[in-house]
Amino acid sequence: MEKPIQTQTxxxxxxxGALPNGCASLAFPYIxxxxxxxxxxxxxxALQTGTLFPGLDLPFKAAIQAQTQLPNTALVELMALDFAIKELNLYLDTHAGDQEVLQLYWSYLNLAKEGREKYEKMYGPLTSTTPTPENGYAWLKDPWPWDVGGND
Amino acid sequence: MFVYEKKLQYPVKVKNTNPKLASVIISQYGGPDGELGASLRYLSQRFSMPYPELKGLLTDIGTEELGHLEMIGALVHQLTRNLTEEQIRSAGFDTYFVDRTAGVYPTAASGFPYSAASMACKGDLVADLTEDLAADGATIQEQHGWKPLKTLDC
Structure with missing residues (x-):
């Protein structure tokens, strides 16, 4: 008699992460x-560590994290939210059926929409297509992101 | 279609200029395994990917790599601002400076300009994903955390 297929419990x-017959470290060539x-x-x-997932946080990255202390600014807050969104985006590309993470992704997207509008009101447009009727063509305003002072 | 957002993915704030460091970091901009190569690799390979998961993944990673390219560019730019002649000469930045001044040029640290010869795009799923692992997978430093395969106890 054939053995019934065991469901993984x-x-x-x-x-x-799971391989057909066991578990193996994430992020190595056997995938x-x-x-x-x-x-x-x-x-x-996550922003400080370079990954949203502790399972993908390898020692090299942990060493960097130990030296990093990000300031508590509106920009860093938006960066952190956008980084989490990017990470969930990539995760969902290979786990589209994970309803729990999908719900989280959508809730972060809503937060980011609000956060982006607030940020733009205070610091100027993030895209060239954000209307800025009170400030003229504010898109050109210094500093740009690579300038000194562009990340304060 | 791409839309630019006027912010970096992660803040780049350099307090002290350091042309010596810039002349090494530039490889992450335009070197063989740099961010330019990574974005072109992913964004080119996606056209022949047969599955939506992979079309999406390569599009989304390739796009993120462009954000990384911008961060490295910002880093090199800030490391090389307001240089004195003495700094340029003594820091070993003179060979870069003579050709590019403080322009951020996509080149390897060795001086070899960015070359698509350092990447592959073969139109084959397995060949291309294997290429991505070789170029952009876990680095040697990261592999210190390597653990052997463990059997599931169910």
């Missing part, structure tokens, strides 16, 4: 598949 540890709804850093922590 156990999960891989954080930092590991284990990251499991659904993986644990996540806070948004600020």
């Amino acid at each position: 156990c999960a891989c540890a954080p930092g590991m 284990p598949m990251q499991e659904n709804n993986p644990i996540r850093f806070s948004r600020t922590e």
